[in-house]
Amino acid sequence: MQELFVIKIGGNVIDSEAGLQSFLKDFAAIEGNKILIHGGGKIATKMGEQLGIESKYINGRRVTDDATIDLVTMVYGGLVNKKIVAQLQSLGCNAIGLTGADGNIIPATKRPVKEVDFGWVGDVESSKLKVESLKLLLDSGLVPAFAPLTHDGQGHILNTNADTVASSLAVALSYMYDVRLIYCFEKKGVLENVDDDESVIKIINKKTYQQLLSEQKLFAGILPKIDNAFAAIDAGVKEVLVGDANDLIQNTTGKTSGTLFIN
Amino acid sequence: MQELFVIKIGGNVIDSEAGLQSFLKDFAAIEGNKILIHGGGKIATKMGEQLGIESKYINGRRVTDDATIDLVTMVYGGLVNKKIVAQLQSLGCNAIGLTGADGNIIPATKRPVKEVDFGWVGDVESSKLKVESLKLLLDSGLVPAFAPLTHDGQGHILNTNADTVASSLAVALSYMYDVRLIYCFEKKGVLENVDDDESVIKIINKKTYQQLLSEQKLFAGILPKIDNAFAAIDAGVKEVLVGDANDLIQNTTGKTSGTLFIN
Numbered sequence: 001m002q003e004l005f006v007i008k009i010g011g012n013v014i015d016s017e018a019g020l021q022s023f024l025k026d027f028a029a030i031e032g033n034k035i036l037i038h039g040g041g042k043i044a045t046k047m048g049e050q051l052g053i054e055s056k057y058i059n060g061r062r063v064t065d066d067a068t069i070d071l072v073t074m075v076y077g078g079l080v081n082k083k084i085v086a087q088l089q090s091l092g093c094n095a096i097g098l099t100g101a102d103g104n105i106i107p108a109t110k111r112p113v114k115e116v117d118f119g120w121v122g123d124v125e126s127s128k129l130k131v132e133s134l135k136l137l138l139d140s141g142l143v144p145a146f147a148p149l150t151h152d153g154q155g156h157i158l159n160t161n162a163d164t165v166a167s168s169l170a171v172a173l174s175y176m177y178d179v180r181l182i183y184c185f186e187k188k189g190v191l192e193n194v195d196d197d198e199s200v201i202k203i204i205n206k207k208t209y210q211q212l213l214s215e216q217k218l219f220a221g222i223l224p225k226i227d228n229a230f231a232a233i234d235a236g237v238k239e240v241l242v243g244d245a246n247d248l249i250q251n252t253t254g255k256t257s258g259t260l261f262i263n
Numbered sequence: 264m265q266e267l268f269v270i271k272i273g274g275n276v277i278d279s280e281a282g283l284q285s286f287l288k289d290f291a292a293i294e295g296n297k298i299l300i301h302g303g304g305k306i307a308t309k310m311g312e313q314l315g316i317e318s319k320y321i322n323g324r325r326v327t328d329d330a331t332i333d334l335v336t337m338v339y340g341g342l343v344n345k346k347i348v349a350q351l352q353s354l355g356c357n358a359i360g361l362t363g364a365d366g367n368i369i370p371a372t373k374r375p376v377k378e379v380d381f382g383w384v385g386d387v388e389s390s391k392l393k394v395e396s397l398k399l400l401l402d403s404g405l406v407p408a409f410a411p412l413t414h415d416g417q418g419h420i421l422n423t424n425a426d427t428v429a430s431s432l433a434v435a436l437s438y439m440y441d442v443r444l445i446y447c448f449e450k451k452g453v454l455e456n457v458d459d460d461e462s463v464i465k466i467i468n469k470k471t472y473q474q475l476l477s478e479q480k481l482f483a484g485i486l487p488k489i490d491n492a493f494a495a496i497d498a499g500v501k502e503v504l505v506g507d508a509n510d511l512i513q514n515t516t517g518k519t520s521g522t523l524f525i526n
Contacts, residue, residue, distance in 0.1 A: 047314070047337075050313070050314050050315070051310070051314060052313070070342055073341050073345050073346070074310075074341040075337060077341040077344075077345045078336050078337040078338065078339070078340040078341020078342060078344070078345075079333055079336050079337040079340075079341060081340075082341075082362055082412065083336070085362075085364045086364045086414045086420050089364055089367055089414060090416060090417050090418035094366060094367060095365070095366075096361070096365040096396075097362070097364075098359070099345055099360070101345060101348045101360075102345075102348055102359040102360050103358075103359045103405055104352055104357060133400075133403060133405060136399060136403055137399075140395075140399055149345065151348075151349045151352060152349075153352060155350045155352070155353035157345050
């Protein structure tokens with residue numbers, strides 16, 4: 001099978017113009033099949049404040065009301081996504097900006113209201129992804145760049161976690177490609193000592209993960225990312241890597257400087 | 264050659280939620296190859312006011328400064344485009360939302376500054392459109408929906424008139440398809456008597472156009488649309504029609520109720 005990189009960048013990269021440019025230059029230089037998934041960054045919050053849209057949180061999780069879904073559709077799906085596309089084009093990378101609604105690539109369900117109504121938040125319908133059209137784009141040399149938005153099939157855009165969009169796409173595409181999923185974030189990788197940026201754990205497998213957990217060596221913020229990584233591997237993704245956006249070149253050419261997850 | 268409808272809707276359709284829904288329902292029902300191009304509507308102006316972005320005009324034409332290009336990228340490329348995509352998806356139409364930057368489909372040049380600096384406004388580079396990727400999408404049953412944005416190849420999104428985006432795409436695709444270009448607007452067609460909505464001129468050719476001009480029967484606002492229509496026909500488009508958005512079904516099934524332009 002052909003190799004495919006599925007690469008996710010978070011808000012911290014988006015928020016720095018120089019950081020984004022440098023990242024996109026590295027991304028454009030990657031040879032072969034690749035897909036980008038970007039987060040939203042702080043610009044949505046800033047724009048929301050200017051528009052008088054209050055950010056609402058329940059248990060630390062953002063609630064997506066009517067005004068907020070319009071806001072993130074504008075900012076993630078329009079401003080951020082199309083700026084990235086235009087910049088990639090200027091770097092000779094034939095990007096095409098998409099959301100999960102486009103081509104019905106990522107169908108989702110509005111999160112059921114239990115104790116909390118999260119509003120227009122979408123849970124991906126993992127078994128229903130339409131990745132055939134992505135293969136078509138990739139085969140003709142196009143580079144899909146996704147905003148973290150999905151849809152409910154009933155006419156509504158839904159807000160979906162960018163990590164989840166990345167892993168869902170990676171899993172669905174693993175039937176057609178050897179997928180290498182890379183999460184770029186603000187650290188060099190998973191750290192053995194959170195105060196030492198150089199203490200990157202090179203490889204984590206399920207056994208060493210349990211060990212690290214029992215020794216309480218991992219900071220809580222990284223745990224969802226690790227669970228996500230192992231879930232992706234269990235579902236067919238060949239390799240998951242967590243690393244610094246600045247290390248993309250190394251991380252895609254075998255000289256890995258981040259943390260590699262294996263079974 | 265296969266038939267292809269290139270259909271443009273203006274801001275008046277976008278601005279009415281019921282009008283848009285009704286239009287999209289009709290659009291979704293059209294069989295065969297089709298592309299939608301949408302204008303922006305008043306929502307960009309409204310959003311701009313809320314964000315404190317002043318609309319600037321020189322000689323009645325909007326100037327697209329830094330704040331305004333971000334605004335229209337958000338609103339046209341994000342909010343309006345993705346809402347249309349999600350609604351079309353709910354109607355069983357496999358839409359994919361695009362700008363001219365995506366896949367480098369519509370390269371443009373920032374309008375040269377002469378007496379007036381129009382800012383981030385793009386003049387389409389007609390000879391450089393990359394419509395092969397559009398054919399790929401159409402062949403696999405996807406329905407491209409374009410926001411009126413292009414790019415300069417140097418990393419900048421540009422604001423481009425939606426009528427021009429529509430005619431540029433129609434012309435570029437006329438080498439591969441029998442293209443029928445339909446401009447939907449707020450009148451039933453070109454009127455012989457502007458005060459009588461039923462006085463639609465059924466067919467205009469170049470000869471009758473000169474006659475109508477010399478008799479000063481046409482209202483000034485329609486003249487750029489007519490010039491655009493004849494330019495598209497001269498460049499290979501099979502048929503251009505100007506009609507009411509509510510009459511889309513008739514206008515795509517031969518029972519034309521608008522104004523048809525022929526050579």
